Amino acid sequence: xxxxxxxxxxxxxxxxxxxxxxxxxxxxxxxxxxxxxxxxxxxxxxxxxxxxxxxxxxxxxxxxxxxxxxxxxxxxxxxxxxxxxxxxxxxxxxxxxxxxxxxxxxxxxxxxxxxxxxxxxxxxxxxxxxxxxxxxxxxxxxxxxxxxxxxxxxxxxxxxxxxxxxxxxxxxxxxxxxxxxxxxxxxxxxxxxxxxxxxxxxxxxxxxxxxxxxxxxxxxxxxxxxxxxxxxxxxxxxxxxxxxxxxxxxxxxxxxxxxxxxxxxxxxxxxxxxxxxxxxxxxxxxxxxxxxxxxxxxxxxxxxxxxxxxxxxxxxxxxxxxxxxxxxxxxxxxxxxxxxxxxxxxxxxxxxxxxxxxxxxxxxxxxxxxxxxxxxxxxxxxxxxxx
Numbered sequence: 491x492x493x494x495x496x497x498x499x500x501x502x503x504x505x506x507x508x509x510x511x512x513x514x515x516x517x518x519x520x521x522x523x524x525x526x527x528x529x530x531x532x533x534x535x536x537x538x539x540x541x542x543x544x545x546x547x548x549x550x551x552x553x554x555x556x557x558x559x560x561x562x563x564x565x566x567x568x569x570x571x572x573x574x575x576x577x578x579x580x581x582x583x584x585x586x587x588x589x590x591x592x593x594x595x596x597x598x599x600x601x602x603x604x605x606x607x608x609x610x611x612x613x614x615x616x617x618x619x620x621x622x623x624x625x626x627x628x629x630x631x632x633x634x635x636x637x638x639x640x641x642x643x644x645x646x647x648x649x650x651x652x653x654x655x656x657x658x659x660x661x662x663x664x665x666x667x668x669x670x671x672x673x674x675x676x677x678x679x680x681x682x683x684x685x686x687x688x689x690x691x692x693x694x695x696x697x698x699x700x701x702x703x704x705x706x707x708x709x710x711x712x713x714x715x716x717x718x719x720x721x722x723x724x725x726x727x728x729x730x731x732x733x734x735x736x737x738x739x740x741x742x743x744x745x746x747x748x749x750x751x752x753x754x755x756x757x758x759x760x761x762x763x764x765x766x767x768x769x770x771x772x773x774x775x776x777x778x779x780x781x782x783x784x785x786x787x788x789x790x791x792x793x794x795x796x797x798x799x800x801x802x803x804x805x806x807x808x809x810x811x812x813x814x815x816x817x818x819x820x821x822x823x824x825x826x827x828x829x830x831x832x833x834x835x836x837x838x839x840x841x842x843x844x845x846x847x848x849x850x851x852x853x854x855x856x857x858x859x860x861x862x863x864x865x866x867x868x869x870x871x872x873x874x875x876x877x
Contacts, residue, residue: 491548491549491571491574491576492546492547492548492549493542493546493547493549493576493577494541494542494543494544494545494546494643495539495540495541495542495577495581495584496539496540496547496549496552496574496575496576496577497537497538497539497540497574497575497576497577497584498536498537498538498540498552498556498558498573498574498575499535499536499537499538499573499575500535500536500556500558500573501533501534501535501536502526502528502533502534502535502536503533503534504560505536505556505557505558506557507555507556507557509524509536509538509556509607510524510607512555512556513540513609514609515555516555518542518545518547519540519541519542520541520542520543520545521539521540521541521543521608521609521610522538522539522540522541522608522609523538523539523585523588523606523607523608523609523610523612524536524537524538524539524588524606524607524608525537525588525589525601525605525606525607526605527601529599529601530598530599537587537588538556539577539584539585539588540552541581544641544642549571549574550569550571552574553569553570553571553573553574554569556570557570558570558571558573558574580619580640580644580647580648581640581641581644582615582616582618582619585612585615585616585619586616586619588601588606589601589602589603589605589606589616591616603616618636621633621636622636622637622648622651622652622655623651623652623655623659625655625656625659625714625755629698629713629714629715629716629755630652630656630713630714630715631698631700631713631714631715632698633652634649634652634713637649637652656714659755660753660755663753663755664753669739670739670757671737671738671739671756671757671758671759672757672758672759672800672801673737673758673759673760673761673798673799673800673801674688674691674758674759674760674761674799674800674801674802674803675761675763675767675799675801675802675803675816676688676760676761676762676763676803676805677762677763677764677765677766677767677802677803677804677805678764678804678805678806679764679807680764682805682806682807682831682833683805683810683831683832683833683834684722684762684763684764684805685701685719685721685722685762686833687803687805687810687833688719688721688760688762689701689719691760692717692719692758692760695717695758697715697716697717697756697757697758698715698716698717699715699716699717699718699719699756700712700713700715700718700719701718701719701721702718702719702720702721702723708720708723708727709754712754714755714756715756716756716757716758717756717757717758717759717760718754718756718759718760719760719761719762720759720760720761720762721762722762722763722764723761723762723763724763724765725765725769725770725771730771730791730792730795731791733795734791734794734795734798736754736759737759737795737798738798739798766804766820767795767796767799767802767816767820768816768819768820768821770795770820771792771795792820793818795820796815796816796817796818796819796820799815799816800814800815801813801814801815802814802815802816802822802823804822804826805831806831807831807834808830808831808834809828809829809830809831810828810829810830810831811826811827811828811829812826812827812829813826
């Protein structure tokens with residue numbers, strides 16, 4: 491039987507080779523881990539995990555490496571392949587089995603990870619495996635990144651499992667009647683650094699975040715990150731009622747998205763806009779999907795929007811002013827705290843320009859410009875004309 495990864499289970503008194511030395515002797519073995527189970531209700535025995543990476547190996551050959559062959563009481567020779575098994579499930583399921591860490595083994599003796607001998611960081615591998623479905627500590631995006639590090643043979647199966655768990659989690663989120671959500675509104679002219687400071691704010695909080703892809707579908711790229719930047723947002727993107735639901739600190743609600751509705755499962759939303767909040771949803775009309783919608787916004791409805799803004803930031807060319815939200819008219823509260831805008835200094839720094847001319851010299855033939863003759867270079871002809 492040819493396998494990419496396998497498990498050897500044999501009694502301790504029957505194994506007469508040094509496990510670690512044998513595993514290190516054969517370069518085809520890429521990863522290995524083993525433990526002695528001597529606290530179970532059975533005889534002391536070894537569990538040995540072996541992986542050949544992207545290659546495969548015959549179990550008959552592995553049996554010879556570990557000297558698993560024996561002669562029974564009837565004098566019959568056995569290769570010892572029966573002590574080698576195909577790993578059931580994922581690699582991490584096998585690794586968890588070494589310490590009886592699977593859910594089905596909670597009633598067995600729990601071995602310490604320190605008892606496992608391996609040529610890789612066993613504990614890190616186990617901890618990483620536990621992130622699948624742990625949406626309390628890891629976003630869907632972070633778990634997707636982990637799945638992408640798995641062996642090719644495992645990716646599709648784990649991705650399908652993760653996707654189903656994520657869909658279930660989103661449905662459960664929609665049932666929540668409370669959440670703690672912070673909303674920051676950042677306004678300023680284009681190029682002053684609104685998005686720069688939004689990203690810097692979220693990074694300082696150790697939040698993983700996404701930036702809205704476009705105003706047509708702001709939540710298209712949202713994958714469960716703890717924060718989102720609704721970048722360069724205008725008030726014609728969402729109906730006011732929809733925006734109030736998104737920013738509601740009491741109830742999670744789904745957001746319309748092109749391929750599938752999303753439920754925001756984060757702690758902070760940062761809105762950047764060139765239009766100050768006081769001008770949002772103030773009469774007039776907007777065009778959505780080619781249809782003109784007249785606005786008739788009630789004062790108390792706008793007040794609900796204003797009360798959801800926990801921090802209001804005005805980014806100028808040289809200064810940033812931070813306010814504790816806005817008043818009932820949508821204007822910043824108080825005098826605010828003023829900071830220097832470091833983007834102004836970064837813009838003034840001279841950046842080395844890329845030499846595109848040299849690049850095109852390599853891929854194109856330069857066309858020679860005709861040389862123009864100067865009037866001063868002309869000489870007078872004194873010979874008589876032929877006519």
